[in-house]
Amino acid sequence: MKITRVETFAVPPRWLFCRIETDDGLVGWGEPVLEGRADTVRTAVHELAGQFLMGADPLRIEDHWQVMSKGSFYRGGPVLSSAVAGLDQALWDLAGKAYGAPVHQLLGGPVRERARAYCWVGGDEPAAVGEQVAAQREAGFTAVKMNGSGRMDRLPNVAELRQVAARAEAAREALGPEGDFAVDFHGRFSAAGARRAIEVLEPYGPMFVEEPVLPEYTALLREVTAGTTVPIATGERLFSRTEVLPALQAGVAVLQPDLSHAGGISEARRIASLAETFDVAIAPHCPLGPLALAASLQLAFCTPNFLIQEQSIGIHYNTGAELLDYVADPEVFRFHEGHLARPTEPGLGVRIDEKAVREADGRAESWHNPVWRHPDGSFAEW
Known part of the structure; x- marks a missing residue:
């Protein structure tokens, strides 16, 4: 069996799919997208495919991962690792179809029969959080995630801290003591500002606080984790085992690799195993499309330290299309009591x-995150 064709499709709302075809008609799909840099990643996918995959045996997945990731003197970074990630997903999809088994069966078999998931509530400037949380609770979800703030000063003032606390209070009131909410700081705070904001969240018992500091300040995470009982999460902007290691050493409780950014199923599986040695849970980051979610779930069902799965159905970024628009059988993504059942198809x-x-290919507008500025005109983290 040889790879004969690699195609990419840029589809709304902001996703990139890749399709690998073999000479015996097998097809594998993946999602190699980097939000805001889809065109750049698309070019990288075709460069890698042309250089390393065309005419090759698709079942040599590990060798392909090694060569695609390390075959160039200059390596790493989100663009390359996202291109590798989508191709890796497609190769695993092909392998599962060739062997007639779900990917999680090829990775050792299932360790659970359903995976808990959470919904997003609120947008970049969160408002009416209580109403949105209550709606998700009514829909059967037991966990949600929300942004902790909008644009934020590096050192939040009292009024800003009260807003952070008010959103958490509203979420807790809507969920009751049994439900969970996570708070995403999006790297909008300094380490000192994050410590102040997490302190006001503690009484409401968030499941975790995500990205309290920017990934380039991972060395400061120890200051945050040591000063709170709230579990700290990070990882969506870390793309390899070597990049997540300092976060693990800093005492994070939850690691959030993105299977469309962090080298695909192959590398995310290794990241999860590394996290297990630190007694750290895995909650894959996935505000993306159906293939990214499907790949994340394959990891979830064979990973002992899996915690919860992010998913993008109804997320505020989805304009012009939804996740289920590209799925022939949406049953695989049907939720029951806030959980997804173990997929059984190859x-x-x-x-x-x-x-x-x-x-849909070509109808996607070029999505870029907004550029925020503080009232004095200086750059603000989005």
């Missing part, structure tokens, strides 16, 4: 509506 376990994907 490969990634999701059947893509290829006609819908081909028709």
